[in-house]
Amino acid sequence: MLAELFLHFYRGRYRILHLTWFAFFLSFVVWFNFAPLATAVQEDLGLETSQIRTILICNVALTVPARVIIGMLLDKYGPRITYSLLLMYAAIPCIIFAMAQNFSQLVISRLALSIVGAGFVIGIRMVAEWFPPKEIGLAEGIYGGWGNFGSAAAAFTLPTIAVWLGFGGLNPMTGDPMLNWRMAIAGTGIIAAIYGAIYFFSVEDTPPGRTYQRPNRAGGIEVTKKKDFWFLMAMNVPLVGVLAVLAWRLSKIGFLDQTGLILVWLGLVGLYLFQAYGCWQVNKDLMLGRKHYPPEDRYNFSQVAILELTYIVNFGSELAVVSMLPAFFELTFGLSKAAAGMIAASYAFMNLVSRPGGGLISDKLGSRKLTMGFLTAGMGIGYLLMSGVNNSWWLPAAVILTMGCSFFVQAAEGSTFAIVPLVKRRVTGQVAGNVGAYGNVGAVAYLTLYSLLPEGAVGDRIFFQTLGVAALIVAFLCWFVLKEPKGSFADFHEGEDHYHDKSVQDEAKEPVL
Template sequence: MLGEMWTLRGRYKILHLTWFAFFLTFVVWFNLAPLATQVQADFGLEVGQIRTLAICNVALTVPARIIIGMLLDKYGPRITYTLLLMYAAIPCIIFATAQNFNQLLISRLALGIVGAGFVIGIRMVAEWFPPKEIGLAEGIYGGWGNFGSAAAAFTLPAIAGWLAFGAINPQTGEALLNWRVCIAGTGIIAALYGIFYFFNVQDHPPGKVYRKPKNARGIEVTTPKDFWFLLLMNIPLSGILMVLAWRLKKLGLYDVNTLYIVWTFLVGLYLFQAYNCWVANKDLMTGKKRYPADDRYNFSQVAILELTYFVNFGSELAVVSMLPAFFEGTFTLSPAQAGMIASTYAFMNLMSRPGGGLISDKLGSRKNTMGVLTLGMGIGYLFMGSMNNNSWLPLAVILTMGCSFFVQAGEGSTFAIVPLIKRRITGQIAGNVGAYGNVGAVAYLTIFSLLPEWLGGGAKPTPEIIGQANTAFFQLMGIAAVVVAFLCWFFLKEPKGSFAEHHEGEEEPEAFHHDSILQADPPMESVDSIPRS
């Protein structure tokens, strides 16, 4: 595969066009962070307000990934990615033309939906690559696309400065940034690429069936026990939004009565999601349908992958947010030096995520690969928790890069398994697993923000307390990863056909071979027609 990858034909063309679509969604999603100081200065925002915008940027990504997964399974990745990329222009333009804080806040909430684009490409790549190559292909898609956040950080300030034509702030003497045109431009470029994407990709290779569930309103399970397990695992998806609402209330965005209204709405959202899951699995739960053995899958496998993505991608988003300040405070570095060193963590994505997928393809056991990488991540975080101002800086950088490799390789290994669980609901599985990554990020960042207050007894944290909080934070992530690693070893199962030579669905009857039509799976046999064992 590595030798053919640059041919830009067939499935490799699809791979490159798709990872670049993901890359653009991350440029759009993270276009505020490198321009935040200029936005703050132009609007006279307080620190709490600019942090509120950062939180709102990820708030709707959790439900958006679930909804996008449903739409993806029903309509296919080509249409879904095109519409999402075109949608990106709307909140970008609203943000760029905002005249007050409320308009900024609403547009950032809407922009969080763009962060769900990752899910779409997971299924597109899975449709084009056989199981034996799925790990590397998904790793390239995820790792290279994920680099969009780093690309935004490095390029957008320079572009915004160029668009300001060298204007200088008379009060500070610093160069002004034309952040409005820059942010609007990222959305417009994404929308134009969405149109280009639509006319240059197909949902699946010729002669292959695009499998989709009969009902995409909720994840299809194959046993009654798994239905209740599904409802249990859906609780954190709404629960973390309740935590997020509480944090926004703590920042003074609204009062306690509004918080209760938001919480009531989120409880209703969970109940609505549970109802949709019931609709999707009603025949199973009422005994009208029974799945044959070769069409069943264990939802516990999805649950474990949700937890692996919680601890790897969730911790990555959290660490990227705090690592510059950690190096600056621990080793007495300038902000620029600390930022450059901390960027090595994100830069590892270019190699680590594809590397994790490749390892998963080559070692012959995706289960053991997942367990080893997750354990390595946990050990890495525990070592990072031991770093202090007496540590040797070069060793700390090497340790950070080593830990980063295991984190991002673990992400690649996770999505080397996701498309192999149950093909016709890959979008929904990827959506739920991806959403758990954001659940982990919000959970870790919330704990990180509260640790100094907890350890300091509510007083203003001293440098010593901040150091203790950093240590506790890394140790928490390390212990969580070690626990999940053992879950992988003892409960994760090797997916059927993990290293098959051909795509699923290639050998369907000729009557089904229509590239332009999305075919549904044939109806399941009723319970009475299935021989009982």
């Protein structure tokens, strides 16, 4: 597949893969356009450190329900229209954030912008429709890894672009070059919106001749066993609970008063009940005994739950670390903002090879669950080593350790989504949405913890130690509880006996010169 990926760069399924990973890339540039410019925003608007940390939490907050909702919309309407509309929407909160004049406006616009982070889920279904199970790990890894590089691209380029847009002006307080963060952030949203229109006219949901499988109802995940329904209800609690934690955090810095906090919590209870009602409507016939699934049509929701936990510790930790790493390097090693942003981007830079690498290992090793466990354990060890980084370290050694740790983090993400599309095809969007949402649950939880820790080396050490221990616990679950999906290395997807993409069949007949 690797050879065909470049030999047939813009044909058949490979064209779809390239167009889709770039859509994800732009969504991540938008989603992470704040972190590399955070200190400039802080200085410009006179914000406190606690307020900046709160904005970082807001950046991932609404991605939690958004990924669940977009997973439902994706299964119903297809990835083409869903991705296009989300990219066009990105311009709105970016422009609002760029025009903000106070902390409250920053928080509101950042909450709205956090919805863009749900774009990842859409491409998972698109890529799964165009690639067979035996290649799904590498294909999803390329989509996730190359798209995920958008966070590194934002860290590398946005501070420099903001300096260019400052047209040579100097900060009167520090004498440093002026960073026009407003134009830089607004520009990312406008570019994403333009590409959204291009994407709509350039892709199709499925290869020619294939039917896009939709669930009978899209109000919640369809389960196939009664006990799994109650498991689903339990696993939905953290999706709402993490938003309650965010509301509490906002109340601590005065953004919400006590009455506002109680109203938000009551609203979240209502949201959970509404979500539970949707799940009941989808699974009512099963729960009332009017529907029974044959053994070949069943799946274990417990496997979805374990994948959700893996995504807490890998992608959740990546979101948290990417958000705090520029400031970590800036303060620990006394670097400039631009230098710290570029060095910190080495963590996300590894996405180019590590996430596809994790998917490829999952394809080739012969066991997707053992791959998942091994990579998660390596990630845990890497974070424990990073907890010892301080200003006495040789800077290149800290960068090498950061990149090594990030390899295991992102390879584990790739191996997670090598399994997700194989759980149950007709609800792939919703499974991907819930697993993806748990990544944001982890991010909010980790960033909330980080905001409560003391500033400086002690807080950073506790933060990385927490990430490491959590990863090792989940690695144990992968080894001893996670089960290998059916048809993990099959030539065709569930419910198919042949592959319909004629353009790819034609490619296989062409001689390679």
